[in-house]
Amino acid sequence: MSEDRSDDELLEFAIAREIQAHRFYLALAAQMDDLQTRAIFEDLAKEELEHKAALELELMKDGRVVNTWPADEFETEFEGGADMNYREVLLLGMQKEEVSFALYVELLMAVKDYETRKVLLALADAELGHKRRFELEYANVTGGL
Numbered sequence: 001m002s003e004d005r006s007d008d009e010l011l012e013f014a015i016a017r018e019i020q021a022h023r024f025y026l027a028l029a030a031q032m033d034d035l036q037t038r039a040i041f042e043d044l045a046k047e048e049l050e051h052k053a054a055l056e057l058e059l060m061k062d063g064r065v066v067n068t069w070p071a072d073e074f075e076t077e078f079e080g081g082a083d084m085n086y087r088e089v090l091l092l093g094m095q096k097e098e099v100s101f102a103l104y105v106e107l108l109m110a111v112k113d114y115e116t117r118k119v120l121l122a123l124a125d126a127e128l129g130h131k132r133r134f135e136l137e138y139a140n141v142t143g144g145l
Helices: 007-031 035-060 086-110 114-142
Strands: none
Touching (some): 007 114
């Protein structure tokens, strides 16, 4: 992430990424036959919208306007398509959440506003929580990591 971007631009980028993550989890949910598994992915999609709202609030606190980057710049389908098995989907989810965590850490180092940094730290922690959910489910499915 470029250090010459404003805090607003960095937040707008993060918002667009949360929109992409929301779409990703909805696409995964739609591919799941098992209702319980589908509900897990729908819950994750909802949590990504909550992250988006937290980021938008940071923009609005000082009267800033929310102008997000087009979410269609990012993939909205998961790689591998419907032929992925459940284990592969879980591994992909772990990878995506690790990338999201790394993004928030990078943004955290780039923003200047202290309150925004606190929000980004909380979101980084939430992304680790998502990754951990995938890891636990993977361990349940495979008998261990």
